[in-house]
Amino acid sequence: MKTKSIPADNARQRMIQAAQELFHLQGIHATSVDQVLRKSGTGKSQFSHYFKTKDGLVHVVLQNIHVWLRGPDAPVNYGVQTWQDLETWLRFFVQAQQRYGCDRACPVGTIGNDLSDKQVLLRQDVRLIFEWVRGQLSRFFAERRALGEIKDTVDPESLADFCIVIVQGGLFVGKINRDGSAFDNTVSHALAYLKSIKQNHVE
Amino acid sequence: MKTKSIPADNARQRMIQAAQELFHLQGIHATSVDQVLRKSGTGKSQFSHYFKTKDGLVHVVLQNIHVWLRGPDAPVNYGVQTWQDLETWLRFFVQAQQRYGCDRACPVGTIGNDLSDKQVLLRQDVRLIFEWVRGQLSRFFAERRALGEIKDTVDPESLADFCIVIVQGGLFVGKINRDGSAFDNTVSHALAYLKSIKQNHVE
Amino acid sequence: MKTKSIPADNARQRMIQAAQELFHLQGIHATSVDQVLRKSGTGKSQFSHYFKTKDGLVHVVLQNIHVWLRGPDAPVNYGVQTWQDLETWLRFFVQAQQRYGCDRACPVGTIGNDLSDKQVLLRQDVRLIFEWVRGQLSRFFAERRALGEIKDTVDPESLADFCIVIVQGGLFVGKINRDGSAFDNTVSHALAYLKSIKQNHVE
Amino acid sequence: MKTKSIPADNARQRMIQAAQELFHLQGIHATSVDQVLRKSGTGKSQFSHYFKTKDGLVHVVLQNIHVWLRGPDAPVNYGVQTWQDLETWLRFFVQAQQRYGCDRACPVGTIGNDLSDKQVLLRQDVRLIFEWVRGQLSRFFAERRALGEIKDTVDPESLADFCIVIVQGGLFVGKINRDGSAFDNTVSHALAYLKSIKQNHVE
DNA sequence: TATGAATGAGGCTTCATTCAT
DNA sequence: AATGAATGAAGCCTCATTCAT
Numbered sequence: 001m002k003t004k005s006i007p008a009d010n011a012r013q014r015m016i017q018a019a020q021e022l023f024h025l026q027g028i029h030a031t032s033v034d035q036v037l038r039k040s041g042t043g044k045s046q047f048s049h050y051f052k053t054k055d056g057l058v059h060v061v062l063q064n065i066h067v068w069l070r071g072p073d074a075p076v077n078y079g080v081q082t083w084q085d086l087e088t089w090l091r092f093f094v095q096a097q098q099r100y101g102c103d104r105a106c107p108v109g110t111i112g113n114d115l116s117d118k119q120v121l122l123r124q125d126v127r128l129i130f131e132w133v134r135g136q137l138s139r140f141f142a143e144r145r146a147l148g149e150i151k152d153t154v155d156p157e158s159l160a161d162f163c164i165v166i167v168q169g170g171l172f173v174g175k176i177n178r179d180g181s182a183f184d185n186t187v188s189h190a191l192a193y194l195k196s197i198k199q200n201h202v203e
Numbered sequence: 204m205k206t207k208s209i210p211a212d213n214a215r216q217r218m219i220q221a222a223q224e225l226f227h228l229q230g231i232h233a234t235s236v237d238q239v240l241r242k243s244g245t246g247k248s249q250f251s252h253y254f255k256t257k258d259g260l261v262h263v264v265l266q267n268i269h270v271w272l273r274g275p276d277a278p279v280n281y282g283v284q285t286w287q288d289l290e291t292w293l294r295f296f297v298q299a300q301q302r303y304g305c306d307r308a309c310p311v312g313t314i315g316n317d318l319s320d321k322q323v324l325l326r327q328d329v330r331l332i333f334e335w336v337r338g339q340l341s342r343f344f345a346e347r348r349a350l351g352e353i354k355d356t357v358d359p360e361s362l363a364d365f366c367i368v369i370v371q372g373g374l375f376v377g378k379i380n381r382d383g384s385a386f387d388n389t390v391s392h393a394l395a396y397l398k399s400i401k402q403n404h405v406e
Numbered sequence: 407m408k409t410k411s412i413p414a415d416n417a418r419q420r421m422i423q424a425a426q427e428l429f430h431l432q433g434i435h436a437t438s439v440d441q442v443l444r445k446s447g448t449g450k451s452q453f454s455h456y457f458k459t460k461d462g463l464v465h466v467v468l469q470n471i472h473v474w475l476r477g478p479d480a481p482v483n484y485g486v487q488t489w490q491d492l493e494t495w496l497r498f499f500v501q502a503q504q505r506y507g508c509d510r511a512c513p514v515g516t517i518g519n520d521l522s523d524k525q526v527l528l529r530q531d532v533r534l535i536f537e538w539v540r541g542q543l544s545r546f547f548a549e550r551r552a553l554g555e556i557k558d559t560v561d562p563e564s565l566a567d568f569c570i571v572i573v574q575g576g577l578f579v580g581k582i583n584r585d586g587s588a589f590d591n592t593v594s595h596a597l598a599y600l601k602s603i604k605q606n607h608v609e
Numbered sequence: 610m611k612t613k614s615i616p617a618d619n620a621r622q623r624m625i626q627a628a629q630e631l632f633h634l635q636g637i638h639a640t641s642v643d644q645v646l647r648k649s650g651t652g653k654s655q656f657s658h659y660f661k662t663k664d665g666l667v668h669v670v671l672q673n674i675h676v677w678l679r680g681p682d683a684p685v686n687y688g689v690q691t692w693q694d695l696e697t698w699l700r701f702f703v704q705a706q707q708r709y710g711c712d713r714a715c716p717v718g719t720i721g722n723d724l725s726d727k728q729v730l731l732r733q734d735v736r737l738i739f740e741w742v743r744g745q746l747s748r749f750f751a752e753r754r755a756l757g758e759i760k761d762t763v764d765p766e767s768l769a770d771f772c773i774v775i776v777q778g779g780l781f782v783g784k785i786n787r788d789g790s791a792f793d794n795t796v797s798h799a800l801a802y803l804k805s806i807k808q809n810h811v812e
Numbered sequence: 813t814a815t816g817a818a819t820g821a822g823g824c825t826t827c828a829t830t831c832a833t
Numbered sequence: 834a835a836t837g838a839a840t841g842a843a844g845c846c847t848c849a850t851t852c853a854t
Contacts, residue, residue, distance in 0.1 A: 575778015
């Protein structure tokens with residue numbers, strides 16, 4: 001009984017998966033509901049049954065990403081603990097983008113960038129994810145500062161902003177140029193900067 | 204004669220202006236030709252007469268921006284000559300975005316981000332602008348290095364990438380969050396980094 | 407057992423009730439099955455189980471109204487016996503409509519008006535109700551005529567038609583204008599007319 | 610030149626004509642835009658070019674009817690001048706409906722009846738027509754009263770309401786029953802009533 | 813008795829573009 | 834240099850109904 005009801009929810013999952021990929025690649029404006037249905041092999045009304053509207057689908061996709069990033073299947077460890085973790089985290093995005101031929105940026109940023117002023121709830125979804133990432137990073141920097149590895153004058157939260165802006169900007173510029181070198185260069189400078197901050201610390 | 208030819212080209216200019224603003228605010232996918240016509244108060248065929256297709260309009264808009272940025276009416280001095288110029292240049296974008304309530308990012312980046320793999324010519328237009336900015340910045344850093352203000356080991360072009368990524372990323376994140384503080388923080392760190400590079404120089 | 411079977415039929419009753427109200431307010435075309443389900447808090451298949459199709463639901467609603475009007479819970483006494491009863495009956499509709507802010511007309515007429523030529527059975531349902539009302543009124547007028555209160559030349563059935571048309575028309579015009587004064591005025595004239603017929607009678 | 614530009618506006622006229630007939634017969638809810646386009650042999654975008662939205666089409670249709678009724682091509686003389694004119698006016702609707710097999714009511718009333726509370730502008734269009742008819746009738750009754758043909762105690766406007774309600778109600782009931790006899794009977798009584806009012810006048 | 817997934821047609825509207833004048 | 838009618842595909846969404854459980 002239970003096993004037979006699984007294919008039902010498969011349609012939903014397939015739609016979410018297809019939408020996530022298309023949104024990542026094209027943004028939400030350039031992605032039509034029909035495209036999602038075609039790619040997921042589902043019918044017109046399955047869509048409205050599960051998501052009601054296109055915004056409803058976007059909402060679920062964002063939630064899905066949120067859960068994904070916070071869970072054990074995340075593509076990279078967001079729970080940064082060491083300086084090495086941070087470098088790994090930064091370098092990951094450079095590599096990930098290049099694996100795709102530099103044809104896409106951050107899936108969350110791409111969606112967020114397409115939102116209008118009216119899509120308040122969706123913007124909230126995006127903000128929540130960004131806030132969580134920011135929280136992880138600023139926690140890390142705060143911990144380092146508490147250990148004396150960073151000067152007291154440096155604000156952990158602003159360092160988190162610095163990292164996020166560089167990742168978003170690097171992916172963005174990489175996508176536009178279809179070339180990852182600018183991002184790569186930028187990450188190198190960013191790491192140099194972080195090292196320069198560390199060096200003031202008494203080892 | 205003169206009076207008759209002025210309104211003629213006015214229509215073209217009005218369309219370009221309207222399109223530029225709408226593309227900046229909404230991107231090109233979310234902006235319809237009709238919207239542009241409505242905003243510029245022009246007719247359906249004025250459009251096809253001057254631009255033929257929507258992509259044609261985008262092309263002209265990009266050219267228009269390019270000329271604008273390189274000319275005397277540029278909103279900020281791209282021909283950076285001094286460290287102060289650079290700081291002014293960086294800070295300009297933070298302020299410019301906040302003046303608009305953080306509801307838009309870089310006009311060129313916004314267009315570039317919306318391009319598909321098929322729009323090769325338009326991507327070329329965008330790249331040209333980015334390359335020119337990059338050239339201005341790397342020239343500046345090269346000059347400083349020639350003067351001994353920067354270590355020889357530092358690559359001027361990668362510093363230009365660093366600056367561009369930070370501006371694009373800052374505007375991008377600012378737009379998504381409808382808040383400029385992350386951008387502001389990031390620019391402060393970027394300036395601190397640049398200063399740290401300078402400080403190794405014997406004055 | 408008993409407790410378990412009660413909620414069962416509740417679903418059916420809730421659907422009928424919800425449909426009746428929505429049909430009254432919006433007509434059957436503007437009312438979707440989903441709307442009825444939402445309002446009644448029932449599921450998709452409860453519906454198909456009890457009514458099979460939308461027309462099936464309309465049929466049951468009409469039957470429900472028919473039973474209601476003929477039963478002891480009728481909102482007004484259709485079994486007119488005296489001239490006073492008749493006036494009460496006429497005035498009732500004026501007041502009833504105004505209580506609802508003149509946003510709806512006769513529930514039966516509203517449904518009947520939305521029927522197509524293909525919905526023969528439903529039209530029959532509507533006719534049955536109208537016929538019954540007509541029968542009640544013409545019986546009353548026939549009785550009055552038998553008592554000599556009305557001239558022999560006057561046809562009781564046509565007087566019934568006169569009353570029905572005025573009620574339906576009054577509600578209809580009232581709904582369109584969102585104002586009950588035309589209906590009110592019309593009923594006053596109708597009563598004056600009926601009185602003029604009576605006055606020829608020797609008391 | 611001019612002759613060649615005529616077919617352009619023909620599309621618009623054909624759409625209006627088709628819509629008017631379909632709205633009359635089915636109401637606006639049961640009539641789809643596609644149906645109008647099919648019947649008028651026009652394309653999807655001709656529609657949006659001329660009317661923008663379905664409500665826009667309804668608006669134009671109502672205006673069209675309004676102009677029609679007030680103009681020289683009106684199907685019946687609304688500028689009632691004599692008692693005979695009034696009887697002709699009333700009887701016209703009975704006959705007109707029967708010519709169509711009693712399958713439709715008043716075109717304006719049918720549209721007005723389908724409006725929701727949100728369609729304020731369209732309701733205004735309907736009201737305007739009704740007000741004009743009411744004005745014509747009440748003017749007539751006022752003139753008769755001024756000439757002493759009607760008692761001073763009778764309100765001309767309420768008599769206009771009486772006539773309108775009877776026509777709307779008669780058409781409505783006739784459509785529902787697919788039978789015009791109730792309407793016919795009602796008009797006879799109405800005329801009898803109007804005669805009873807006249808008779809009090811000294812000839 | 814009840815659930816809710818699945819269907820596919822059709823609803824209204826907007827799109828970018830072309831055509832005739 | 835300019836008009837605006839015409840096109841048809843595609844956009845998102847709702848519809849009434851059926852199916853599997």
